Amino acid sequence: MSLTVPPDLLTRAEAGEVEDDDFIACVRTSLPYAFGLVAELTGRLAAGDTPPGAQFADNQAAPPDEQARGQLLRAMASDAIRGALQRHFRVRLAFQNCHRVAVFPLDDGADAQLARFTSVRSQLLNQSPQLLNC
Numbered sequence: 001m002s003l004t005v006p007p008d009l010l011t012r013a014e015a016g017e018v019e020d021d022d023f024i025a026c027v028r029t030s031l032p033y034a035f036g037l038v039a040e041l042t043g044r045l046a047a048g049d050t051p052p053g054a055q056f057a058d059n060q061a062a063p064p065d066e067q068a069r070g071q072l073l074r075a076m077a078s079d080a081i082r083g084a085l086q087r088h089f090r091v092r093l094a095f096q097n098c099h100r101v102a103v104f105p106l107d108d109g110a111d112a113q114l115a116r117f118t119s120v121r122s123q124l125l126n127q128s129p130q131l132l133n134c
Contacts, residue, residue, distance in 0.1 A: 003026055031075050035075070038103065089103070
């Protein structure tokens, strides 16, 4: 899954640095499922729609199709895309398996929960036979 880069944005990138807002617009257009999921989770976090006692919002539903799954994997695997999404939404992102994304607030109060979510133990406990081919 690649980004669809408009010619004018490519020209600007060839000439020098690109503003985050311009890159985010490219990501939003190229990876609408991934962008929308992060936006939804950020909204849930802001509204307090989180698991009991949690300081994060996460998605446990698989993407609706392989194209959406590819978008999500592309966004989470790219340091540039992931970093831009974090800066844009002012959250920290965490990723497990092929679809479980979580957003955490930037404050230090969520550090322990982020560490638990991204731990080896949590990764192992979040496995299932249904995820072997994702």
